[in-house]
Amino acid sequence: MSYRPARKSGVSRVAVATAAATVLIASLTAAPANAVSSDPNLFCDLPGQRLAISPISGLKEGEPVTWRSTVKGTKPTTFTGEYIGKLDNALGTDAAGKPRDLLLVKLDGDIVNGTSGSLAAGVWAGASGSPVYDADGALLGAVSYGFSSLPDNVAGVTPAAYMKAIGALPASKTLSPSQTQTVERMADEKSTARRSSTLRRIEPVRVTIGTSASDLDDATDRLSERIPGFRGAVAGGLAVPGGENRAADYPIVVGGNIAMSYGYGAVTEASVGTVTAICGTEVFAYGHPGSGNSALSASIHGASAARIVPDSAGSYKMVSAIGRVKGKLLDDRTAGIRGKLGVPAPTIEIRTTSAYGTLKNTTVTKVSEPGFIPGAAYAQMGNEAVRMLDNVQKGSARVEWTITYQRANGATATLKNVNRYASPSELPYYVGDGVANDVAALQSNPFEDVRILSVNVLTRFEADYRAAAFSGVQMLKSGRWVTVDSGSVLKAARGGSYSFRTVLAPAPGAKKVTEYAPFTVTVPKDVRSTYQVELFAPDADDEFGGEGPDPRSFAQFVAGLDDNYRSDVITRETWYTSTAGPRKAGEATIVAPTVLIGNGASVFLRFEVPATR
Structure with a gap:
């Protein structure tokens, strides 16, 4: 959704564009808890997959190497190159404090160097992991680091022995003295190149x-x-x-x-x-x-x-x-x-069912990493707005969502919410906010660990920008709707019911249709003298946090989410003094057919009843 301007970057997402690693977690003196060979000379000794590790100490500058990478389709191409040295301790040290070096290889090939009919690409993003072999076919390691943002044919190679140890933590197993000597012989050669100050990983x-x-x-x-x-x-x-x-x-x-x-x-x-x-x-x-x-x-x-x-x-x-x-x-x-x-990572489904006119269909995202669920839900909703309306700007939507989750005690629960969204220029940017906010809030609640099990969303889209301002109230009198000004005093009977409707004037740029939301006022039978009613339009400032005490339990936290901000609801507050003496108050909502704007506009009505004898 490139139609949204860039926003200020935050600091809390798990980014993967890191610089060169300074510490190798896995120690070469630990045997990896996987199927690789226990022989330090071999990466793998399984039939048909036998692969030796090239002894670094035996490499000479200028020695030919080969490397494999895929440039089109799925079939790898074999290229040539040569070993030119290494950088001492360029990858920092392992958990035992042992330095880890980076090999230097000059890579050749038509794509790397270019031809008379094509530009030189150097070593490209996506090449990281390309295996490099010595003249005997033993694995030196993987193309992984570069030294220039310009097309360059020199790459840093992470030694195969380091990669073999992926997944082995230092406490796993200690090699015998003879095995340790073999490992040291493979990785401990004096540096033949200067340390680079521009080491950067070759990005995927x-x-x-x-x-x-x-x-x-x-x-x-x-x-x-x-x-x-x-x-x-x-x-x-x-x-x-x-x-x-x-x-x-x-x-x-x-x-x-x-x-x-x-x-x-x-x-x-x-x-x-x-x-x-x-x-x-x-x-x-x-x-x-x-x-x-x-x-x-x-x-x-x-x-x-x-x-x-x-x-x-x-x-x-x-x-x-x-x-x-x-x-x-x-x-x-x-x-x-x-x-x-073999078996894939477990996933949860984000399922969105979208309707526009008579068209209705469903799309699904399968998410394995819980931290990605809120972002995926947000993006999927934005994409649905573009897909259904074929428009990256204007539109309206009514969105219902259900989040099923598992609590720390194993119990399954659901959170259900609904809201409306409308924009003359950025609907895809707004439409997924509510569901993404609720998922993220559940995941990061301070009371207990919550696991999201599924996210289901039902959305009704409209091509028009539909938004209105709460502009007044009308009362039905003798079959006619009559405007009632804020602050009006109305004569009423105890127990009497009166028909009203809010008047919703179209917002600037919105579809030019005046909307109405009906409601009924019933005067309590025990009112002493005055029954007061005030109606409030929603305030956009309350969307992501309101007043009130912080929740003190998970139940209170979820109740706060369940009582979410709605852009299409007018709140009606009432209060009066009863004939028995106590003051009574109440609250109800009026659901409007459009998004409401106006930042808290209100109307106050006062109903007076005859004095009691």
Whole structure:
């Protein structure tokens, strides 16, 4: 939804565009809790997937290497290059304090260097994870870091031994002294290159479908600013155009494309990089962190490339489509990501049913990462407004939503709300605010952990901008509607009922139709002398927080959400002194057929009854 101007960036979303990692979580002296080989010389020793690790100490400057990456479709291409040295401690140290080095490789190929008919792309975003091999076919590691925003053919390579240890925490297992010596021989060579001050990771490409990356980031930032304690999750990488084909079973192969998603369907949020190695059902990729947070839940997919786009600001892989789910993410660490083929990550559904005229249909997003649910719901609603109205600006909508959630004690509960939205220029920007706000509030409530189970939304769209100002009240007298001014004193009988209607004048730029909302005033039988009624239009300042004490329990918190701000409701307050002496008060609502504007306009009526004898 690129029609929305950029907003001020917040600080609470889980961003993945981090700089070069300074610490490697996994120690090389710990055996990973996965299917990779226990032999420190081998990455994988399974039949048909046997892969040796290149001993770094044996590499010489100028030694030829090969590397594999996918530039179009799903089939990897093999390119050449040469080893030119390494940077000591460029990746910081592991948990045991051991330095981690970065290899330097000059990569060749027509796309990298360009030809007489094409521009040089250098190493492109989306190439991170491309495996690099020595002359014997042993794995050096993964293309992962760069040194210039200009097209450049020199890349930093995360050593294979570091990636093999993804998922192994320092306390897992200690290698024997002979194994430790072998590891040190593979990784401890004197530096042959100067340390770079411009080390930056080679980004994956970020593909968002159903919205734009900037709008999704803006929505997540606004929720973070609005809801105390909320932290949204969004994918990272260079935001580029991309597509999706959920029916396509794109393969996960070494050197091929791999997508890591927090949600997919009507709204897809994914990062696409390259597979470094596969051992059994385990997949290793990127050579650098995705989010760097293994607690975030993600699915992995195959993907197809359209082309490599040369760009002086940073070349990138254009993704023609992300395919069906192939498995789930296990680890997201500083040396790369590790996934498992087979069963996908558990997801919850955001289901939106939209109606316009006689047309009605449903779209679904499946979200694996809870922190992405509010942003996905917001984006899906905005996308529905554009899709149904074929208009990125004007429109109106009545939205009902039901959020099903699980409480800390295992009990299932629901939150249901409704509101109206209208705008002459930005309906897609507003229409998802309510549901996103409620999801984020439930997730970040201060009383107990809540797990969202599903989000269902029913929306009725209208192409016109329909909004009105509360401009007065009329009373039915002798079959005619007569205007009653605010402050009027009306003669009434105890127990009598009187018909009124609010007058809703069209707002500037709105459809020129005067609307009415009827209501009845019944004077109590026990009123002493005067029955007072005041009507208030909604105040937009109350939408995201009102007056009153903070909730002191989860029940009070949910009650506050359930009593949500509505843009189409006029509040009617009444009070009187009874014949028995006590003062009595009441409150009711009048639902209008349009969004109301006017910031709290009010009308006061006073009903007087005959004095008692």
